[in-house]
Amino acid sequence: MAQKTMIQAITDALRIELKNDENVLVFGEDVGKNGGVFRATEGLQDEFGEDRVFDTPLAESGIGGLATGLALQGYRPVPEIQFFGFVYEVMDSINGQMARMRYRSGNTKNAPITIPSPFGGGVHTPELHADSLEGLIAQQPGIKVVIPSTPYDAKGLLLASIRDNDPVVFLEHMKLYRSFRGEVPDEDYTIELGKADVKREGKDVTIISYGAMVHAALKAADELAKDNIEAEVIDLRTVSPIDYETIIKSVEKTNHAIVVQEAQRQAGVAANVVAEIQERAILHLEAPVLRVTAPDTVYPFSEAEEIWLPDHKDIIEKVNEVMNF
Amino acid sequence: MKHVLENIESQFEMFQVLNEKGEIVNKDAMPDLSDEQLKELMTRMVYTRVLDQRSIALNRQGRLGFYAPTAGQEASQLGSHYALDKEDYILPGYRDVPQLIWHGLPLYQAFLFSRGHFHGNQMPEGVNALSPQIIIGAQYVQAAGVALGLKKRGKKNVAITYTGDGGTSQGDFYEGMNFAAAYKANAIFIVQNNGFAISVPRDKQTAAKTLAQKAVAAGIEGIQVDGMDVLAVYAATKHARERAINGEGPTLIETLTYRYGPHTMAGDDPTRYRTSDLDSEWEKKDPLVRFRTFLENKNLWSEEEENKVIEKAKAEIKDAIKQADKYPKQKVTDLISNMFETLPTNLEEQMEEYKEKESK
Ligand SMILES: Cc1ncc(C[n+]2csc(CCOP(=O)(O)OP(=O)(O)O)c2C)c(N)n1
Ligand SMILES: [Mg+2]
Numbered sequence: 001m002a003q004k005t006m007i008q009a010i011t012d013a014l015r016i017e018l019k020n021d022e023n024v025l026v027f028g029e030d031v032g033k034n035g036g037v038f039r040a041t042e043g044l045q046d047e048f049g050e051d052r053v054f055d056t057p058l059a060e061s062g063i064g065g066l067a068t069g070l071a072l073q074g075y076r077p078v079p080e081i082q083f084f085g086f087v088y089e090v091m092d093s094i095n096g097q098m099a100r101m102r103y104r105s106g107n108t109k110n111a112p113i114t115i116p117s118p119f120g121g122g123v124h125t126p127e128l129h130a131d132s133l134e135g136l137i138a139q140q141p142g143i144k145v146v147i148p149s150t151p152y153d154a155k156g157l158l159l160a161s162i163r164d165n166d167p168v169v170f171l172e173h174m175k176l177y178r179s180f181r182g183e184v185p186d187e188d189y190t191i192e193l194g195k196a197d198v199k200r201e202g203k204d205v206t207i208i209s210y211g212a213m214v215h216a217a218l219k220a221a222d223e224l225a226k227d228n229i230e231a232e233v234i235d236l237r238t239v240s241p242i243d244y245e246t247i248i249k250s251v252e253k254t255n256h257a258i259v260v261q262e263a264q265r266q267a268g269v270a271a272n273v274v275a276e277i278q279e280r281a282i283l284h285l286e287a288p289v290l291r292v293t294a295p296d297t298v299y300p301f302s303e304a305e306e307i308w309l310p311d312h313k314d315i316i317e318k319v320n321e322v323m324n325f
Numbered sequence: 326m327k328h329v330l331e332n333i334e335s336q337f338e339m340f341q342v343l344n345e346k347g348e349i350v351n352k353d354a355m356p357d358l359s360d361e362q363l364k365e366l367m368t369r370m371v372y373t374r375v376l377d378q379r380s381i382a383l384n385r386q387g388r389l390g391f392y393a394p395t396a397g398q399e400a401s402q403l404g405s406h407y408a409l410d411k412e413d414y415i416l417p418g419y420r421d422v423p424q425l426i427w428h429g430l431p432l433y434q435a436f437l438f439s440r441g442h443f444h445g446n447q448m449p450e451g452v453n454a455l456s457p458q459i460i461i462g463a464q465y466v467q468a469a470g471v472a473l474g475l476k477k478r479g480k481k482n483v484a485i486t487y488t489g490d491g492g493t494s495q496g497d498f499y500e501g502m503n504f505a506a507a508y509k510a511n512a513i514f515i516v517q518n519n520g521f522a523i524s525v526p527r528d529k530q531t532a533a534k535t536l537a538q539k540a541v542a543a544g545i546e547g548i549q550v551d552g553m554d555v556l557a558v559y560a561a562t563k564h565a566r567e568r569a570i571n572g573e574g575p576t577l578i579e580t581l582t583y584r585y586g587p588h589t590m591a592g593d594d595p596t597r598y599r600t601s602d603l604d605s606e607w608e609k610k611d612p613l614v615r616f617r618t619f620l621e622n623k624n625l626w627s628e629e630e631e632n633k634v635i636e637k638a639k640a641e642i643k644d645a646i647k648q649a650d651k652y653p654k655q656k657v658t659d660l661i662s663n664m665f666e667t668l669p670t671n672l673e674e675q676m677e678e679y680k681e682k683e684s685k
Contacts, residue, residue: 033598034524055525057494058461086460089495124441125591126391126419127459266671295675297660302390302441304655307682 004184007177009151010040010116013158014078016188018048021076024162026053028063028080037082038118038177060086064093064115068101071111078162084119084171085128085299087136098167099142113168114161120173120212121262121309124302130174131299132211132263137169138240138272144168144193145240149214151182153237156191164193173212196243198250202230205256205319208247208273210236213260213292213310220315229323239269247273248281255286256322260315265293287325290318337535337549339581342556345610347618356560360625366407366555367620368634370399370613373423375638376432377586380439384590388646389439393420394586397553400612401517401580402487403427404558408566409485414471415454416464416486420517420584424487428454432645433652442655443663461492465501465514472510472575481570485513485562491522493536502543505575512575513565517552523588524598540577552580553610583607656683 004012017024026041032055035042045053056063060081067077081087087094098111121130137145146161146168148154154172161168199214200221207217214235221231232250236242251257257277259270274289292314300308344350358366377396383389395402398420406424409415415428422435429452438445438456446456458464468486475482492498493516505512516536520527533539540547546568550561558580565576585604587593620626657679661672668676 029522030524032524035597037523037593055529057530058491058522058525059494059496061496062494089460089462124390126441129459265675295657295661295679296671297657297664300657300660301443301446301655304441304657304660307679308657308660 001183001185003181004151005178005181006148006151006154006172007038007040009155009184010158010172011042011044012184012186013155013162014041014044015047017159017162018044018052020188023074023076024052024078025070025075026078026080027056027066029056029058029082031055031080036080038174040080040116040172060089061093064090064097067113067115068093068097068111071113072109076112076162078114078116081115081117083125083129084117084133085131087117087133091136094137094143094167094169095140099140102166103142110165111167112165114158114164114170115168116158116170116172118172118174118177120175121299121305122175122212124305125174127299127301130305132261134169134171134239135263135268138269139267142166143240144238145171146193146238147171147173147211148237149173149176149199149211149235151184153191153197153235155184156189157193157237159188160190160193163190168193171211175212191237194238194241194243196246197235197237198232198246199235200231200233202232202254204230204254205258205323206232206234206247206250206254207258207260207315207319208234208236209260210239210269211262213262216310216312217260217315219312220319223312223316224319229319231319236269242269242273242276244276244280247277251277251281252284255284257285257289258292258315258318258322259289260292260310262294262310264296265291266296268293287322290322292318333541334534334538337537337547339549339551340557340561341551341554342560343554343615343619345615347615347622349619354557354560356556356563358559360623363620364625366403366559367616367626369403369407369427370555370616371631371634372638373399373403374613375635376423376426376642379639379642381586381590383646389436390441391419392439392590393588394584394590395420395423397583397585397607397611398517398519399423400555400558400616401515401552401582404555405485405515405562405578405580408559408562410482412453412480412482414475414482414484416468416471416484417454417457418461418464418487418489418492419457419459420489421457421487425452425454425457428452430454432641433648436645436649437652440649442652443659444652444655462488462495462497462501464488465492465495466497466504468512468514469501469504469508469510472505472512472569473508475511476508480511483511483513483566483569485515487515487517489522490516490518490520490527490530490536491525492516493539494530499539499543502540502545502575502577506543506545509572509574511569513562513569514575514577515562516577516579517582518579519582519584521584521598523593526598535579537577537579543577545575545577547577547579549579549581552582553612553615555612555616583610658683
């Protein structure tokens with residue numbers, strides 16, 4: 001098996017599906033000749049031609065509308081939003097149109113669209129590039145939200161997303177693009193959407209997370225192990241819908257849980273997870289389920305992002321709090 | 326059925342005053358500027374070119390953050406700005422930091438903006454401007470509002486906003502012009518057409534032959550200007566400004582220009598999408614070169630004078646960097662207090678939490 005970065009795994013998945021399904025179209029700002037600002041589409045226009053992989057004019061609402069229309073013509077569009085902070089520009093297309101296509105048409109039309117988009121903090125971008133906005137989409141019924149944390153997951157989840165017959169927002173954390181390599185098979189494989197993954201087994205406490213925070217959780221778990229606390233780390237992988245079965249199974253074993261997200265505390269995915277745990281497993285809990293999140297400000301100007309972003313120390317602190325409750 | 330497109334497009338010819346050799350080619354359009362003012366325009370362009378070179382170097386040393394190079398676009402940026410009044414309101418894009426500086430934003434604050442410190446976005450009292458907009462097109466619609474406000478208050482001032490060739494594809498671009506036009510608001514819309522939106526060439530952006538013609542659908546005047554000719558840009562903006570404050574409505578100005586550098590300093594590689602032939606073709610049109618020739622022929626400029634400007638710029642940049650270094654670091658608690666007029670309870674609690682974190 002080859003060792004690949006997440007960005008290479010993503011390019012791999014796009015290449016496989018462009019080859020596999022002639023209805024797949026990859027487009028967006030700078031995805032053609034330039035191969036994407038992060039090189040996610042590197043070489044794809046050369047390989048598949050401008051008919052399949054192309055640049056669009058600079059307009060996210062246009063990109064979203066184009067994707068919706070192409071889907072109605074039987075294509076399987078993969079429209080990139082260059083940075084997810086620009087999603088506000090295409091919000092109606094995503095939440096107002098694609099997500100409601102099946103419902104509105106009485107289940108006679110669907111929108112098999114996958115929207116890949118970089119997001120996430122710690123890489124010193126200007127404003128509105130790094131924000132964790134998955135909650136905006138996760139609140140919308142009719143659309144799935146996928147956030148991989150490893151190169152292996154990224155490839156399998158992206159292939160599953162493109163093949164899914166419903167719309168998917170596929171969020172790629174910028175900090176994970178090139179920060180490490182992982183095993184990625186060259187062949188075609190998929191990872192079922194809506195299934196969480198236990199990234200580390202443990203019996204004492206469950207840490208539920210997704211995206212870059214999974215790595216902070218794993219780091220925290222390593223340190224906690226030195227104090228004889230065995231943490232189980234669950235990577236949600238899909239934040240809408242959420243795999244509660246895996247979470248509850250773990251909580252029933254550990255009787256302690258915390259939820260970690262890079263996004264702000266207010267509303268959001270973590271709040272949802274906490275609510276479901278207490279509804280489904282309150283009698284198994286020995287302590288309240290706590291959250292580690294960013295504070296309720298907009299994503300900070302880059303000079304302050306290190307302190308703003310949650311890290312493994314915050315996680316250790318919260319785990320100790322629930323363990324010593 | 327009458328086809329009108331060709332007729333309309335043929336109306337949009339590039340407006341030029343000074344050609345590449347520094348000769349006046351359009352005497353009637355020569356703006357009424359004193360020798361001192363002409364020299365001031367050159368001073369600003371030279372200064373800004375130095376600032377760009379230094380900013381790129383500082384970015385490479387890790388001493389600046391986000392930076393969008395400006396070399397090549399000086400005539401478009403500074404010629405249009407020079408036509409403004411101090412009270413006029415600027416709504417810039419991310420590449421338009423020079424206009425802000427010449428409007429009164431202290432250099433050290435421009436550096437703090439680059440580093441991602443909120444103080445870089447705090448316009449000093451009397452500097453009528455927004456900080457550079459990151460969301461492409463957003464400033465265009467807001468300009469309609471600022472312009473309408475100026476009109477309602479009976480001000481003889483304009484709102485001027487800037488975007489690029491790529492920005493003309495956004496819905497906001499059309500909405501901004503259309504709204505301003507519908508209210509005959511005091512607005513000037515500038516498009517700096519540097520041929521590329523990151524890697525995407527202008528001809529992939531739109532089927533329209535010119536970007537200036539996009540004014541027609543909004544029912545306003547549009548003009549395409551040689552964006553490497555500071556006199557043409559100045560004259561066009563001055564004219565647009567007079568019309569705007571006289572209640573004759575907004576104008577769209579397309580300036581034909583080029584950015585010599587990469588899109589930003591965050592890893593863009595222009596050799597992936599531009600040829601060196603194209604680079605040198607545009608370098609021949611350089612705004613500083615032709616204006617220098619023009620001024621030298623009038624005995625208004627010399628190498629010595631230029632060197633003085635360069636040295637002054639370098640010294641001021643050095644001081645400004647020092648000042649930026651000394652400015653207190655931005656804290657999360659600052660950001661918390663900048664969220665609302667009075668803190669809601671969740672933020673009150675978090676304020677305490679982060680005060681403690683920051684004291685460690
Ligand atoms: C709404 C939005 N979409 C995309 C981007 C990313 N982006 C930044 S600059 C740029 C190209 C802009 O090109 P142009 O308007 O021609 O201006 P230039 O950079 O050439 O000055 C893109 C796509 C953004 N900042 N905002
Ligand atoms: Mg451009």
